[in-house]
Amino acid sequence: MNISGPVNTAGNLRGLETLMMDIILNPDLVSGLVRFSEGVMRSTIEYIGADCADAVFIAAASDNPDMLGLEEFMKISLPSVRNVTNFCHDMGLPAIFHPHGLFSTEDRKEVLRASLDTGVDGFQFAEDNTPSGILRETSGRCCVLGGLDAFNVLLLGPEERIIRSVGSLLDSLFGEDYIMTCSCSLNRGVPIKNIKTMADATRSYCGGRA
Ligand SMILES: [Zn+2]
Numbered sequence: 001m002n003i004s005g006p007v008n009t010a011g012n013l014r015g016l017e018t019l020m021m022d023i024i025l026n027p028d029l030v031s032g033l034v035r036f037s038e039g040v041m042r043s044t045i046e047y048i049g050a051d052c053a054d055a056v057f058i059a060a061a062s063d064n065p066d067m068l069g070l071e072e073f074m075k076i077s078l079p080s081v082r083n084v085t086n087f088c089h090d091m092g093l094p095a096i097f098h099p100h101g102l103f104s105t106e107d108r109k110e111v112l113r114a115s116l117d118t119g120v121d122g123f124q125f126a127e128d129n130t131p132s133g134i135l136r137e138t139s140g141r142c143c144v145l146g147g148l149d150a151f152n153v154l155l156l157g158p159e160e161r162i163i164r165s166v167g168s169l170l171d172s173l174f175g176e177d178y179i180m181t182c183s184c185s186l187n188r189g190v191p192i193k194n195i196k197t198m199a200d201a202t203r204s205y206c207g208g209r210a
Pocket of ligand 1: 061098100126183184185
């Protein structure tokens with residue numbers, strides 16, 4: 001099941017721009033909203049998770065260190081991600097965290113490590129991260145997802161570029177507890193043939209390595 005992350009949910013409730021201003025002007029309100037959002041996540045997971053989910057995917061575009069600031073991301077978002085992950089584990093469900101923003105550079109090492117310290121079972125990195133920078137921290141700790149740029153490559157193509165990008169990603173990620181996905185949700189309007197090209201290129205790469 002796919003569920004909106006804590007700051008993501010708070011942004012949906014409050015309006016994202018207003019929430020960003022609140023971080024500076026009214027931090028207590030932000031804490032309250034994020035706590036409430038965590039409650040919304042728990043209730044949803046409890047309801048759907050008990051019924052039909054095999055895993056919980058925390059979709060968290062606004063749980064984003066570039067947007068919130070590194071300290072604020074660790075202080076505002078991650079405690080709720082940790083609580084929700086524990087809640088998932090108590091239900092026997094793995095949790096995958098998909099924050100947006102940069103995590104793979106040297107100056108983001110601490111923020112990536114803190115994200116994994118929440119206990120998540122999978123980390124899907126968004127656009128503009130390098131696989132090697134992500135693997136430095138995820139290796140041996142959790143599985144990794146993401147990689148193929150959902151907009152610039154998967155949506156726009158062309159086919160040769162998709163195949164080339166899949167190959168170069170898998171050169172870094174094959175065998176590293178990697179689950180092949182693109183970098184984010186499939187955009188409305190992505191040609192189905194591009195998704196098939198990605199899947200076929202992945203299969204043929206892995207077939208060559210088997
Ligand atoms: Zn995304």
